[in-house]
Amino acid sequence: MNMRVYELAKKHGLSSKIFIKKLIDSGVKVKNHMSTLDPETIMSVESNLALKQKTEVKITPEREKSDEVSLQVLEGSTVGSLASLLKIQPMDLGKSLRELNVTAKVDQSLDYDTLLDLGRRLGFEVMLI
Secondary structure, three states: OOEEHHHHHHHOOOOHHHHHHHHHHOOOOOOOOOOEEOHHHHHHHHHHHHHHHOOEEEEEEOOOHHHOOOEEEEOOOEHHHHHHHHOOOHHHHHHHHHHOOOOOOOOOEOOHHHHHHHHHHHOEEEEEO
16 A cells, blocks of 8 residues: 655654655655655665664763763654753754754654764764664
């Protein structure tokens, strides 16, 4: 059964914009969120996503060594969940994202590259585990 891009993105908890970027990076040709995917492509994309979503990101803020905090975040975490893990206001995290030319709402997912840039901006070291 064919499925629209936005439906599959919602199923995986990603924004359509991020999901389309992942599809294009995987070699799937789509024009927009209303494009349809055939069952074969859906299975291929879901298997690729399953492998990528198991990748975790470890964020360690550079604070005093005695007060070092370590957070583990999955790629695709939302702005709100990341803000609560960092114990900062989502509005402040949104401001930092806007300084990186990333416009994101509280419930929007963040991709790995954005997490890396955000880590550099806020003084966190981001490492894959």
